[in-house]
Amino acid sequence: xxxxxxxxxxxxxxxxxxxxxxxxxxxxxxxxxxxxxxxxxxxxxxxxxxxxxxxxxxxxxxxxxxxxxxxxxxxxxxxxxxxxxxxxxxxxxxxxxxxxxxxxxxxxxxxxxxxxxxxxxxxxxxxxxxxxxxxxxxxxxxxxxxxxxxxxxxxxxxxxxxxxxxxxxxxxxxxxxxxxxxxxxxxxxxxxxxxxxxxxxxxxxxxxxxxxx
Amino acid sequence: xxxxxxxxxxxxxxxxxxxxxxxxxxxxxxxxxxxxxxxxxxxxxxxxxxxxxxxxxxxxxxxxxxxxxxxxxxxxxxxxxxxxxxxxxxxxxxxxxxxxxxxxxxxxxxxxxxxxxxxxxxxxxxxxxxxxxxxxxxxxxxxxxxxxxxxxxxxxxxxxxxxxxxxxxxxxxxxxxxxxxxxxxxxxxxxxxxxxxxxxxxxxxxxxxxxxxxxxxxxxxxxxxxxxxxxxxxxxxxxxxxxxxxxxxxxxxxxxxxxxxxxxxxxxxxxxxxxxxxxxxxxxxxxxxxxxxxxxxxxxxxxxxxxxxxxxxxxxxxxxxxxxxxxxxxxxxxxxxxxxxxxxxxxxxxxxxxxxxxxxxxxxx
Numbered sequence: 001x002x003x004x005x006x007x008x009x010x011x012x013x014x015x016x017x018x019x020x021x022x023x024x025x026x027x028x029x030x031x032x033x034x035x036x037x038x039x040x041x042x043x044x045x046x047x048x049x050x051x052x053x054x055x056x057x058x059x060x061x062x063x064x065x066x067x068x069x070x071x072x073x074x075x076x077x078x079x080x081x082x083x084x085x086x087x088x089x090x091x092x093x094x095x096x097x098x099x100x101x102x103x104x105x106x107x108x109x110x111x112x113x114x115x116x117x118x119x120x121x122x123x124x125x126x127x128x129x130x131x132x133x134x135x136x137x138x139x140x141x142x143x144x145x146x147x148x149x150x151x152x153x154x155x156x157x158x159x160x161x162x163x164x165x166x167x168x169x170x171x172x173x174x175x176x177x178x179x180x181x182x183x184x185x186x187x188x189x190x191x192x193x194x195x196x197x198x199x200x201x202x203x204x205x206x207x208x209x210x211x212x213x
Numbered sequence: 214x215x216x217x218x219x220x221x222x223x224x225x226x227x228x229x230x231x232x233x234x235x236x237x238x239x240x241x242x243x244x245x246x247x248x249x250x251x252x253x254x255x256x257x258x259x260x261x262x263x264x265x266x267x268x269x270x271x272x273x274x275x276x277x278x279x280x281x282x283x284x285x286x287x288x289x290x291x292x293x294x295x296x297x298x299x300x301x302x303x304x305x306x307x308x309x310x311x312x313x314x315x316x317x318x319x320x321x322x323x324x325x326x327x328x329x330x331x332x333x334x335x336x337x338x339x340x341x342x343x344x345x346x347x348x349x350x351x352x353x354x355x356x357x358x359x360x361x362x363x364x365x366x367x368x369x370x371x372x373x374x375x376x377x378x379x380x381x382x383x384x385x386x387x388x389x390x391x392x393x394x395x396x397x398x399x400x401x402x403x404x405x406x407x408x409x410x411x412x413x414x415x416x417x418x419x420x421x422x423x424x425x426x427x428x429x430x431x432x433x434x435x436x437x438x439x440x441x442x443x444x445x446x447x448x449x450x451x452x453x454x455x456x457x458x459x460x461x462x463x464x465x466x467x468x469x470x471x472x473x474x475x476x477x478x479x480x481x482x483x484x485x486x487x488x489x490x491x492x493x494x495x496x497x498x499x500x501x502x503x504x505x506x507x508x509x510x511x512x513x514x515x516x517x518x519x520x521x522x523x524x525x526x527x528x529x530x531x532x533x534x535x536x537x538x539x540x541x542x543x544x545x546x547x548x549x550x551x552x553x554x555x556x557x558x559x560x561x562x563x564x565x566x567x568x569x570x571x572x573x574x575x576x577x578x
Contacts, residue, residue: 100368107400107426113368117418159365160416167368 085140093144097167116163123152123162220438220463221389222382229487230552230571234508234522237568243268243284243293243557244565250274251282252542254557254565255379257321257329258549259354262288266557267299267319267331268565274317275341277302281319281333283355286567293567300358305335305347308361312337317344322380322388324408329354332390333361334375342395344375348406348415364416366404372396374404377481377543378432381441387417389464391443393429399448401431403464423458423467431458432484434492439463442514444484444494445470447477453500455482457515473515476500485546485554490514495544495556498523506541506558508570524556524568 103112115122130145151157151165159165244251248270256266264286271279281300284293299319306313317334324330329351334344349361366374373396380388383405390404401422406415422431428445435441441464445456454472475496480503482496491512498507498520508521525541544558554570 097368104368105373105394105397107394107398107421111419111421114419114421117416158363159371161365161368163368164365 085138089140089144092141093167096163100163100167113161113163116161116166118160119162123149126162126166220384221435221441222384223438224435224486225488225548226486226490227488227552229489229491230554232487232493232508232510232521232554232570234524235568235570237525237566240560240566240568241286241291241293242564243286243296243567244270244282245284245293245296246564247296248272248282250276250562251565252559252562253318253377254543254545254559255320256545256547256555256557257323258547259285259323259329260327262549262551263354264547264549264555264567265321265329265355266293266565266567267321268559269317269319270296274562275315277315279316281316281331285355299331299355300333300349300361302335305333305361308349309335309347309363311363314338317341318375318377320376320379320390322382324388325382325386326408326410328352328408328410330380330388330408331355331358332364332376332380338372341375343372344395345371346374346376346390346392346404362415364404364406366392366416366419367394369396374402375429377430378483379545380406381433381435384438389433391431391433392419393431395429398426399429400426401428401443401445401458403431403433420464420467423469425456425458425467425470427452428456428470430481432482434484434486436486436490436492436514442484442492443467443470444482444515446479446481447472448479453477453479455494455496459514474518475509478502481543483544483546483556485548487548487554488552493521493546493554494518495524495546495558497542502527502539503542504539506544508556525558525560 100113103109126145127149130142130149133139133142133145145166148162148166152162157165157168159168243254243266250273251268251270252274254266254268256264259265265283266286267281267283269279270282280298280302282296283299284296286293300316302313302316305311305316313335315336317336319334320332322330322332331349331351333347333349334341335347336344346364346366347361348364349358351358363371364374365371373394374392375395376390376392378391380390381403383389386408388406388408390406391401392404393399393401403420403422404416405418405420407417408415422443422445425445427449428447430446431443432445433441433443440459440461443458443460445458447454447456452472453476455475455477456470456472458467458470460467475494476499478497478499478501480497482494484495485493487493487510491510492514494509494511496507496509497503498505504527505523506525507523509518510521511518527539540559540561542559544556547555547557549555552571556568556570558566560566
């Protein structure tokens with residue numbers, strides 16, 4: 001079975017499993033271990049065959065992205081600008097993917113996907129936005145775009161279409177990052193809640209005077 | 214599309230040889246009897262005039278034992294060689310590192326350097342609408358094949374691109390694959406392929422053939438360096454005619470597909486440029502069935518047609534009436550360098566047959 005199909009299955013199965021695990025009181029450590037396992041599988045696959053592994057079925061990565069997006073709702077609700085930026089990258093990837101899918105599957109209107117073949121203007125525009133993002137301190141956005149440009153320059157992707165370079169791998173990696181950030185934020189929140197509980201318990205215990213009265 | 218437009222090789226417009234409506238009794242069995250089900254033949258002419266044909270065969274269409282077979286017909290004796298497996302499903306799985314459920318539609322082409330290319334449709338999940346195109350090539354005219362690669366032609370998980378007709382040759386050496394899309398909406402496209410040796414990311418561009426939704430399996434006939442006609446199989450339920458689309462600017466823009474006067478039972482067609490602005494079309498002359506295989510000629514790029522006649526008809530040959538459903542389908546027309554026209558087609562899914570349609574001694578039509 002194609003490695004990417006395995007990865008998709010893992011990701012799809014992961015959410016209900018994690019929910020179930022949480023409901024049963026399993027620690028987030030198990031969840032992190034599961035995520036870590038997926039990343040290891042991806043990494044090994046990548047080392048084994050760079051072309052056919054992660055990019056085995058290009059754009060399948062976008063499914064991972066879509067799933068990550070579902071899980072990353074909470075990220076955009078946070079006030080932290082970096083987390084908001086990740087959500088922005090993910091949303092932009094998703095919008096591009098949806099537009100490409102719609103025009104490519106329907107055959108109606110201009111074929112946006114075909115604009116990604118040998119389109120120097122598109123690559124230049126992406127480079128310009130990448131520089132602008134860097135100047136403005138939007139590091140995640142910048143990293144994403146530079147990554148796409150590097151994939152194009154080094155001819156790393158199985159596809160020769162720039163849209164795939166822009167959406168596939170970055171979205172998959174961003175999706176994984178989003179997952180980790182989400183889980184870490186949940187863990188941090190849980191830890192914080194726990195410490196608050198301990199703190200309030202401690203307050204009760206360390207207030208003998210109040211208890212006596 | 215960036216580099217997708219270029220002019221293509223102009224066809225040989227020298228006077229056509231006379232066509233003769235050969236009897237199916239003269240047809241040669243290309244595929245032998247080893248595989249119970251065979252379909253979707255394509256063929257090329259090799260350097261010494263030998264014909265090499267490819268088709269898929271197995272226990273039934275879509276079965277996991279289906280492989281791509283090949284056979285040759287050398288100049289001289291009219292006997293096709295014993296079929297051999299060119300590409301197996303396991304080979305495609307191994308080379309592309311993917312799970313492959315079934316193989317289909319092999320299409321062969323020879324590039325400007327004499328390299329033989331073979332494009333094969335494969336499906337990993339679902340039906341034919343989930344297909345992708347794989348490509349391999351041979352430096353020894355089909356004796357051995359290089360590693361198989363996957364062509365990335367679609368943003369949606371790279372699925373639903375199929376091929377049926379022969380590639381066209383651009384003047385810069387690139388190949389134009391006439392492909393079609395089946396998932397959600399059906400429409401034809403041309404995918405431009407770089408033939409430079411060693412290039413991995415071969416797709417250079419793609420163009421949708423006009424407003425042609427509901428039509429598939431384009432067969433493109435260049436008539437000049439910038440003009441071409443695409444003949445299309447119609448899957449419309451309310452317009453059961455062979456459709457066509459034209460380009461006058463080297464494939465940059467295609468006219469909306471329009472029906473011709475020829476009926477089409479949602480079946481594949483094949484065409485060949487005969488010279489003197491004549492185009493020959495092989496098709497099923499019916500709105501419902503594939504039980505006849507007919508030839509027609511146009512001299513005005515498809516506006517009007519002159520029926521040549523039926524090559525195969527429903528009337529079954531003596532001793533061959535065991536087939537529940539008569540089917541002569543998926544024709545392939547090939548004009549060889551000597552000017553001869555060859556017709557290959559699926560015969561009742563049991564054989565691939567070959568008819569030579571021209572003879573030197575024939576009366577000019």
